[in-house]
Amino acid sequence: xxxxxxxxxxxxxxxxxxxxxxxxxxxxxxxxxxxxxxxxxxxxxxxxxxxxxxxxxxxxxxxxxxxxxxxxxxxxxxxxxxxxxxxxxxxxxxxxxxxxxxxxxxxxxxxxxxxxxxxxxxxxxxxxxxxxxxxxxxxxxxxxxxxxxxxxxxxxxxxxxxxxxxxxxxxxxxxxxxxxxxxxxxxxxxxxxxxxxxxxxxxxxxxxxxxxxxxxxxxxxxxxxxxxxxxxxxxxxxxxxxxxxxxxxxxxxxxxxxxxxxxxxx
Amino acid sequence: xxxxxxxxxxxxxxxxxxxxxxxxxxxxxxxxxxxxxxxxxxxxxxxxxxxxxxxxxxxxxxxxxxxxxxxxxxxxxxxxxxxxxxxxxxxxxxxxxxxxxxxxxxxxxxxxxxxxxxxxxxxxxxxxxxxxxxxxxxxxxxxxxxxxxxxxxxxxxxxxxxxxxxxxxxxxxxxxxxxxxxxxxxxxxxxxxxxxxxxxxxxxxxxxxxxxxxxxxxxxxxxxxxxxxxxxxxxxxxxxxxxxxxxxxxxxxxxxxxxxxxxxxxxxxxxxxxxxxxxxxxxxxxxxxxxxxxxxxxxxxxxxxxxxxxxxxxxxxxxxxxxxxxxxxxxxxxxxxxxxxxxxx
Ligand SMILES: Nc1ncnc2c1ncn2[C@@H]1O[C@H](COP(=O)(O)OP(=O)(O)OP(=O)(O)O)[C@@H](O)[C@H]1O
Ligand SMILES: [Mg+2]
Numbered sequence: 001x002x003x004x005x006x007x008x009x010x011x012x013x014x015x016x017x018x019x020x021x022x023x024x025x026x027x028x029x030x031x032x033x034x035x036x037x038x039x040x041x042x043x044x045x046x047x048x049x050x051x052x053x054x055x056x057x058x059x060x061x062x063x064x065x066x067x068x069x070x071x072x073x074x075x076x077x078x079x080x081x082x083x084x085x086x087x088x089x090x091x092x093x094x095x096x097x098x099x100x101x102x103x104x105x106x107x108x109x110x111x112x113x114x115x116x117x118x119x120x121x122x123x124x125x126x127x128x129x130x131x132x133x134x135x136x137x138x139x140x141x142x143x144x145x146x147x148x149x150x151x152x153x154x155x156x157x158x159x160x161x162x163x164x165x166x167x168x169x170x171x172x173x174x175x176x177x178x179x180x181x182x183x184x185x186x187x188x189x190x191x192x193x194x195x196x197x198x199x200x201x202x203x204x205x206x207x208x209x210x211x212x213x214x215x216x217x218x219x220x221x222x223x224x225x226x227x228x229x230x231x232x233x234x235x236x237x238x239x240x241x242x243x244x245x246x247x248x249x250x251x252x253x254x255x256x257x258x259x260x261x262x263x264x265x266x
Numbered sequence: 267x268x269x270x271x272x273x274x275x276x277x278x279x280x281x282x283x284x285x286x287x288x289x290x291x292x293x294x295x296x297x298x299x300x301x302x303x304x305x306x307x308x309x310x311x312x313x314x315x316x317x318x319x320x321x322x323x324x325x326x327x328x329x330x331x332x333x334x335x336x337x338x339x340x341x342x343x344x345x346x347x348x349x350x351x352x353x354x355x356x357x358x359x360x361x362x363x364x365x366x367x368x369x370x371x372x373x374x375x376x377x378x379x380x381x382x383x384x385x386x387x388x389x390x391x392x393x394x395x396x397x398x399x400x401x402x403x404x405x406x407x408x409x410x411x412x413x414x415x416x417x418x419x420x421x422x423x424x425x426x427x428x429x430x431x432x433x434x435x436x437x438x439x440x441x442x443x444x445x446x447x448x449x450x451x452x453x454x455x456x457x458x459x460x461x462x463x464x465x466x467x468x469x470x471x472x473x474x475x476x477x478x479x480x481x482x483x484x485x486x487x488x489x490x491x492x493x494x495x496x497x498x499x500x501x502x503x504x505x506x507x508x509x510x511x512x513x514x515x516x517x518x519x520x521x522x523x524x525x526x527x528x529x530x531x532x533x534x535x536x537x538x539x540x541x542x543x544x545x546x547x548x549x550x551x552x553x554x555x556x557x558x559x560x561x562x563x564x565x566x567x568x569x570x571x572x573x574x575x576x577x578x579x580x581x582x583x584x585x586x587x588x589x590x591x592x593x594x595x596x597x598x599x600x601x602x603x604x605x606x607x608x609x610x611x
Contacts, residue, residue, distance in 0.1 A: 102486070
């Protein structure tokens with residue numbers, strides 16, 4: 001059974017259909033790529049799944065056997081879906097460690113009453129959580145920056161922090177929206193290596209939006225291609241890259257398919 | 267129970283208790299040092315300064331509360347003074363008309379303000395920024411107007427003869443004596459705000475302030491936490507109000523709860539540094555003193571405070587707390603950086 005499955009998922013903004021009757025199934029344990037030209041609806045798909053946007057009537061999203069259509073974001077998060085944002089949306093004025101502690105929020109077992117009446121218990125609990133978060137920071141290579149405000153990190157470190165904050169949720173499904181955008185090729189490699197290690201260690205399922213096609217071709221098990229909110233292709237990277245519709249959507253009709261394939265391979 | 271736990275348990279429990287002592291000791295020390303303040307002040311200067319110390323305590327409670335909702339949770343509210351008024355009037359009424367002692371009327375005042383806090387907070391679920399400010403301003407002002415026009419609430423004469431608290435024969439009937447009550451409440455208030463804010467709840471508030479969407483995606487029930495922040499801050503305002511009402515000479519008037527009070531309060535938070543507990547306390551102390559020292563120019567005070575706020579926001583947006591933080595954070599980093607330089611890209 002698929003971990004995440006959408007049926008007839010749609011979203012209109014006024015007259016614009018940003019996502020249109022989309023059926024996607026993400027199998028557990030896989031890395032699923034989502035690609036498509038700018039404005040094809042990839043981020044909108046993320047926002048629909050995580051409850052940031054309400055979907056149009058008739059849409060259905062099921063995660064791990066639970067229907068999550070139009071469920072509030074915080075409940076979706078608690079069920080085990082973590083995501084990053086294309087524009088990161090870090091908690092800039094909080095420290096790196098605090099960013100992760102917020103990610104851990106759904107697992108915190110004490111209430112505000114404990115916080116008020118038993119400060120010692122909270123301190124001990126938070127100390128344990130801090131240990132766990134520090135392990136995670138070490139894993140992604142940000143441990144030395146734990147006490148630094150997120151706003152002072154470099155671009156690459158911010159991307160890692162967004163990943164770490166999502167991982168602090170201990171998710172089953174990790175959804176990454178262009179996580180390596182703006183990184184140098186070396187850093188893209190580094191970033192992806194960490195993602196792969198995390199997947200390995202925590203048995204994750206991953207959905208990744210990525211513009212660098214080489215990355216998609218090398219890391220994904222399955223790729224779904226969107227264009228104008230519709231699915232125009234799906235399959236293994238090899239199947240997709242030979243798909244005429246995909247090639248057309250991506251690069252227009254001017255080039256012939258062989259030329260395009262050559263580009264996709266690089 | 268294994269032998270190991272039988273031996274270890276009492277030990278860890280002892281450690282737990284020890285750490286509680288360790289945690290509370292500095293607070294107790296400061297508290298004990300601050301207790302004789304009225305005698306120092308009246309000895310060195312005169313009774314007026316004791317009165318000023320009392321006012322400072324009340325404003326600290328108000329600022330700490332406002333800082334929770336505005337500084338930590340990022341919700342712009344101009345309704346805080348209305349909640350302060352509600353706490354004052356309800357505690358006063360309960361003791362004036364039902365003859366209840368302060369120890370009964372005070373918690374009632376606090377609770378009524380807390381419930382009112384839900385109402386002031388409700389717009390925050392839908393509105394943000396300036397719109398939220400306007401909505402809360404409307405609610406706060408309507409409280410004042412209601413007090414001003416309702417005879418039961420004091421209308422133009424105000425409420426007179428609100429009884430002073432008493433415990434075991436000790437009557438808090440002078441500024442010196444009332445100070446004990448206020449400094450106790452203030453220390454507890456500050457301590458509790460640390461307990462709340464340095465927990466998952468405080469981090470949730472800050473996350474909402476930083477980015478509402480990211481906060482909710484990371485599992486934070488945003489509307490619920492916003493309301494919680496409003497209610498907690500309302501409890502503080504209610505406590506401050508009730509303490510104000512019963513302070514000798516036991517007199518409150520709707521003029522104590524105007525928009526000017528609100529501007530003064532906001533200035534305390536902004537000067538102290540939005541989202542910085544100690545900064546807010548320092549802001550409350552400084553602004554209350556300035557306010558009292560410039561009373562003869564009361565006509566220009568709103569202008570003075572409004573302008574200071576604009577200047578602060580423009581040139582010192584993080585206030586005093588920001589300066590403190592910067593100092594500590596920079597020092598920590600230099601240490602961390604010198605230790606290790608390798609790291610992520
Ligand atoms: N909140 C919104 N209001 C109106 N239109 C929107 C909104 N969000 C997205 N859209 C529109 O929906 C379409 C799909 O946008 P989306 O951000 O999902 O694309 P994308 O595939 O993520 O593109 P990119 O590769 O540039 O990130 C675009 O035409 C966009 O302008
Ligand atoms: Mg996008």
